[in-house]
Amino acid sequence: MRILIAALLVPCALATLVGVALLWPGGPAIAPPATAQQPVQGEITAARATDCSPGSGEGGCVALVVRMTDGPLPGRDLVQVVPVEPGTPTFGVGDDIVLGYSGGDATDPGSYQVVDFQRSGALVWLTVLFAAAVVLLGRWRGLAALGALVLSFVVLLGFVLPAILAGANPLAVAVVGSCLIMFAVLYLTHGPSARTSTAVLGTLASLALIGVLGSLFSAVARLTGLDDQTTTLIASLGTGVDARGLLLAGVVIGALGVLDDVTVTQTSAVWELRRADPDMSTAGLFTAAMRIGRDHVASAVNTLVLAYAGASLPLLLLFSLSGQSLGDVATSQAVATEIVRTLVGSIGLVASVPITTALAAVVARRETPEALRI
Numbered sequence: 001m002r003i004l005i006a007a008l009l010v011p012c013a014l015a016t017l018v019g020v021a022l023l024w025p026g027g028p029a030i031a032p033p034a035t036a037q038q039p040v041q042g043e044i045t046a047a048r049a050t051d052c053s054p055g056s057g058e059g060g061c062v063a064l065v066v067r068m069t070d071g072p073l074p075g076r077d078l079v080q081v082v083p084v085e086p087g088t089p090t091f092g093v094g095d096d097i098v099l100g101y102s103g104g105d106a107t108d109p110g111s112y113q114v115v116d117f118q119r120s121g122a123l124v125w126l127t128v129l130f131a132a133a134v135v136l137l138g139r140w141r142g143l144a145a146l147g148a149l150v151l152s153f154v155v156l157l158g159f160v161l162p163a164i165l166a167g168a169n170p171l172a173v174a175v176v177g178s179c180l181i182m183f184a185v186l187y188l189t190h191g192p193s194a195r196t197s198t199a200v201l202g203t204l205a206s207l208a209l210i211g212v213l214g215s216l217f218s219a220v221a222r223l224t225g226l227d228d229q230t231t232t233l234i235a236s237l238g239t240g241v242d243a244r245g246l247l248l249a250g251v252v253i254g255a256l257g258v259l260d261d262v263t264v265t266q267t268s269a270v271w272e273l274r275r276a277d278p279d280m281s282t283a284g285l286f287t288a289a290m291r292i293g294r295d296h297v298a299s300a301v302n303t304l305v306l307a308y309a310g311a312s313l314p315l316l317l318l319f320s321l322s323g324q325s326l327g328d329v330a331t332s333q334a335v336a337t338e339i340v341r342t343l344v345g346s347i348g349l350v351a352s353v354p355i356t357t358a359l360a361a362v363v364a365r366r367e368t369p370e371a372l373r374i
Contacts, residue, residue: 001366005197011203013183019176020159025166037100040071041118046093052083060084064114065090066099072106080114089117105152141189148185155181156253159338164249170242174249178256179204186260195267198363202263202356207252210348214251217340218244227334247337255345262349263302263356266293270360274367293353301346312338 012087046065051058064080080099082091096112096118103110160177164170186261190196218225225243234241252331274280280288310334322329329335 001363002194005194005201005363008201009197012179016176016179016183020173020180023160023163023168023173023176025162025168037102037113037115038071038180039115040101040112042066042068042071042099042100044091044093044097045077047091047093050081052081064090066101066112066114071101073097075119076107078109078112080109080112082114140213143226143321144189151184151188152181155184160249162252164241164246170245170249171211171215171252171368174252175207178207178252182207182256182260186264190240190264194363195271195360195369199260199263199356199358200269201359202257202267203305205355206259206263206348206352207256209351211248211252212254212338212345213344213347214248217344218248221336223247223337223340224333225337226254227337247341251341251344254341255348258303258345258349259352260350262293262296265296266353266356267360269365270295270357271367274364280365282361282365285364286357289356289357289361293357297350297353298351305342305346 043066045067049059050061050063052061061081061083064082064191065077067077068074082088082089097114098116098118099114100115102111102113131146134146136142138145154226155177159180160173163173163177182200186196186200186203190199223244225245225247230241230243230246234243266289269292270285273285273288277284320329324332330339331365342352
């Protein structure tokens with residue numbers, strides 16, 4: 001059985017490495033657009049109500065005195081007039097903000113624009129709290145999970161994004177990158193074993209199904225992938241991007257995290273059932289583990305749907321005010337894209353339960369009692 005698992009996984013691992021080599025982004029990095037602004041950090045030291053147009057007497061704006069802490073003139077103050085509207089954030093004295101510097105006259109306030117708040121401090125503390133919680137509960141396994149998380153970001157930032165920006169097929173890059181993340185993360189977190197290899201096989205089969213279904217239904221539904229973010233990306237790059245491939249890449253990468261959860265949980269359930277009852281048959285293991293899997297997949301699908309709905313909440317609210325019928329809203333480009341993304345990911349998630357459970361039942365039934373304790 002171990003030889004059979006190796007015969008299935010080793011070619012997949014080699015194909016992943018070959019794919020990384022073939023799709024690896026070559027040449028110089030893409031330069032940012034000429035219109036890109038240089039971020040400058042600053043602190044608001046004073047604020048007062050003012051006119052948006054000097055001398056108009058209408059008010060409606062606030063004048064912020066900003067002391068720059070870096071950029072071309074650190075330590076210098078400048079005044080920025082910001083409108084007070086429902087769609088703009090509220091700034092106050094003491095706020096740490098980010099200015100966008102256009103690269104013009106450094107002494108001209110018109111060369112700067114208030115673009116955002118500084119959030120690095122809050123994010124660092126939240127990251128530390130998250131890491132502490134994971135290590136406290138998971139101990140060495142939690143520490144390995146944090147290392148796997150860092151590795152996932154390395155693959156995404158070091159391979160997936162640069163390869164897509166270099167012009168490679170987004171779907172191919174996503175599949176190769178997802179396989180690389182899957183192999184590295186699962187074996188680093190759970191260790192090399194037949195149990196982990198079974199979860200990897202189940203994840204691979206489910207990812208393949210998601211890729212096929214995503215390609216099929218994005219073509220049948222005539223999804224272009226040209227949402228606002230993709231259109232902005234194409235305009236910034238000045239070159240064509242496979243927008244539909246980018247959509248499918250997002251489907252594959254987005255489903256990977258949930259698949260890992262389901263396949264590892266199902267495999268662990270089968271192993272624990274086998275250890276609790278060494279005489280249980282393969283069919284008995286499958287039946288018992290599927291009862292666990294049905295409960296798991298029901299909650300996981302709901303999680304996936306709510307995750308996509310939460311990410312698209314402003315869009316859903318906008319459509320609810322449009323006065324269109326439910327059918328018109330559901331078949332629009334933006335909403336149909338999320339529907340296809342959610343349902344294709346959910347189908348792959350549902351399919352991963354019987355696939356992984358069947359594989360795990362066959363493998364676990366042939367494991368020795370000593371191997372089950374690992």
